[in-house]
Amino acid sequence: MQLDHFNITASMEQLIRLRDFYTEVLGLIEGERPNFNRKGFWLYGNGKPILHLIEGEVASEQPAKPHLDHVAFHTDDLQPIKAKLDSLGVDSKQMDIPGRDMRQLVFFDPVGIKIEVNARI
CATH class of the missing domain: 3.10.180.10 (2,3-Dihydroxybiphenyl 1,2-Dioxygenase, domain 1)
Known part of the structure; x- marks a missing residue:
């Protein structure tokens, strides 16, 4: 078992800030992403898409203080x-x-x- 990726869901304005932050600070690289219904970005590390940024609302079942x-x-x-x-x-x-x-x-x-x-x- 190994970690595949993690996902952040936010508004497009926030996603752009996140994309820029992770590429600038951690050196992740924006790369190819399937043509999903929702817009977003996939950021790659060591050739793998490890951070998915997806446009949308935070899930309603998300607790007020997430456990992650x-x-x-x-x-x-x-x-x-x-x-x-x-x-x-x-x-x-x-x-x-x-x-x-x-x-x-x-x-x-x-x-x-x-x-x-x-x-x-």
Whole structure:
């Protein structure tokens, strides 16, 4: 079993901000997407469409406080991401993981989803 992708549903205005944020900050690449009824974008990492951005309303069954806490990515170097976040004025927190040779960077995307990026140190 492995994670295939995650999906964010929002207005087109928000999707454009999200697309720009994830391509600029994390280096994801906008790529081919099937011709679905709803508009959107697929963002690729390592040649795979890992983030789907779909135009629409948040599902009515979504709880007021969703249980999904964050989405995590892995990179070889956190510094370019930290520098990009700083240049955009996006607050972030960097910390070392106790007992692991791992450092993580945590921040929020334009619609408030917590993002974690991990790298070996």
